[in-house]
Amino acid sequence: GAGVSQSPRYKVAKRGQDVALRCDPISGHVSLFWYQQALGQGPEFLTYFQNEAQLDKSGLPSDRFFAERPEGSVSTLKIQRTQQEDSAVYLCASSLFYEQYFGPGTRLTVT
Amino acid sequence: ELKVEQNPLFLSMQEGKNYTIYCNYSTTSDRLYWYRQDPGKSLESLFVLLSNGAVKQEGRLMASLDTKARLSTLHITAAVHDLSATYFCAVGGSLYGGSQGNLIFGKGTKLSVKP
Numbered sequence: 456g457a458g459v460s461q462s463p464r465y466k467v468a469k470r471g472q473d474v475a476l477r478c479d480p481i482s483g484h485v486s487l488f489w490y491q492q493a494l495g496q497g498p499e500f501l502t503y504f505q506n507e508a509q510l511d512k513s514g515l516p517s518d519r520f521f522a523e524r525p526e527g528s529v530s531t532l533k534i535q536r537t538q539q540e541d542s543a544v545y546l547c548a549s550s551l552f553y554e555q556y557f558g559p560g561t562r563l564t565v566t
Numbered sequence: 567e568l569k570v571e572q573n574p575l576f577l578s579m580q581e582g583k584n585y586t587i588y589c590n591y592s593t594t595s596d597r598l599y600w601y602r603q604d605p606g607k608s609l610e611s612l613f614v615l616l617s618n619g620a621v622k623q624e625g626r627l628m629a630s631l632d633t634k635a636r637l638s639t640l641h642i643t644a645a646v647h648d649l650s651a652t653y654f655c656a657v658g659g660s661l662y663g664g665s666q667g668n669l670i671f672g673k674g675t676k677l678s679v680k681p
Contacts, residue, residue, distance in 0.1 A: 488668055497570075497654050497671030498609070511668065546608065553597060553616065555669060557609040 457481070459549050459558035467564045468537045476532045476561045480549030487530050488555060489522055490546040498546055504530060537565045568593050570657050572672035579645050579679055587640040587675045589655035597658035598631050598638045599669060602651045609654065612640075645679045652676045 460479040468474050480487050486505055490498035491514075500514040506527035515522070519538075524530040534541055542565045548555040569592040579585050589598070597616060601609040613622045615631035615638060622629050626649065628641045638655055656669040 490669075497656075497674050498669075500668040500670065503668050514668070548609075553614055554611060555599075556611070557601075559608045 461558040461561050465562050473535045478530045478547030484549035484551050486550040488548045492544045539565050568670045570670050570672040577677045585642050589638040591636050591657045595657045599656040600629050601654045604651050647679050650679045
């Protein structure tokens with residue numbers, strides 16, 4: 456079946472621009488996670504949804520980062536007024552039980 | 567705060583050799599994962615270990631978990647070039663516990679297998 460999909464795959468933004476990254480989880484998966492992966496590092500947790508409820512947003516690095524999942528399916532990660540340090544790969548994962556299935560990621564480059 | 571440490575971070579090995587990657591974590595957790603990542607690609611799940619003494623094997627890779635020592639190992643047997651990738655261990659870190667929490671990742675081990 457279809458896996459986790461993310462769009463766009465690549466995004467170049469000028470510093471100060473707002474961006475929106477989309478995640479389509481595996482159908483029926485209750486849990487959805489966003490991670491940020493800097494070059495040469497392991498993914499770092501940003502936020503977690505169970506259905507439409509955002510249960511943990513402790514990993515969001517600043518109030519410029521905002522995530523939503525209004526209908527408990529598709530999720531959007533929004534970054535306002537992008538900064539160079541936001542350049543990274545943003546990974547989405549969905550889960551039904553223990554296993555987390557990762558999407559291909561969105562590579563964000565802020566110039 | 568849950569921390570995950572992997573070693574080595576870089577590993578260059580010859581085809582046919584055996585080696586082990588180590589993953590230590592700092593606090594109690596009920597879930598230990600191993601993922602593989604190829605350059606420019608996403609994470610591919612290799613193993614999920616859920617109990618003390620768990621051992622799982624797939625092809626030339628074998629993972630084990632010792633929850634008392636807070637240690638997991640990924641053993642590579644008779645390495646082949648196709649195993650070249652970065653390997654991450656990750657531990658369940660949610661305040662909510664259970665099976666649905668977020669993962670805390672190690673820095674990864676970049677494995678290069680040479681002929």
